[in-house]
Amino acid sequence: RYQWTPALSTSYYYGGLDGIYKQHLVNLVYQLPLGETQSLKSDIRFARSRDDGGSNVDNDAFGALFTYRLGAQSFTASYQYLSGDTGFAYIAGSDNALAHLVQINDFGNQDERSWQLRYDFDFAALGIPGLT
Numbered sequence: 692r693y694q695w696t697p698a699l700s701t702s703y704y705y706g707g708l709d710g711i712y713k714q715h716l717v718n719l720v721y722q723l724p725l726g727e728t729q730s731l732k733s734d735i736r737f738a739r740s741r742d743d744g745g746s747n748v749d750n751d752a753f754g755a756l757f758t759y760r761l762g763a764q765s766f767t768a769s770y771q772y773l774s775g776d777t778g779f780a781y782i783a784g785s786d787n788a789l790a791h792l793v794q795i796n797d798f799g800n801q802d803e804r805s806w807q808l809r810y811d812f813d814f815a816a817l818g819i820p821g822l823t
Contacts, residue, residue: 756769771791
């Protein structure tokens, strides 16, 4: 991970399961301040997963999230697209690079496209830190 400027960071990760699959993850995050309590954040993600001899893993995952923050409120619009012969490969219970990993679904199936509109509130503004 490299922080180019206070507003711009990139990251690259490589991992895999020996003999099963290998995975490359690339991420670009840019946060544009729009005032004292406002910002616009873009988060672009790409993951490439391939067979490493003992599976049929073949997947590319692209995700783009755009978040407008106004004080304690955040509004996010995002898009995710997966392509390849399989769904996104990850070990159950682990964090992964999918933009649309949510509690009830990972939206990581073969050739799946998904959109997300999201609203978040940070309750630290009301004196309850840690609750969002």
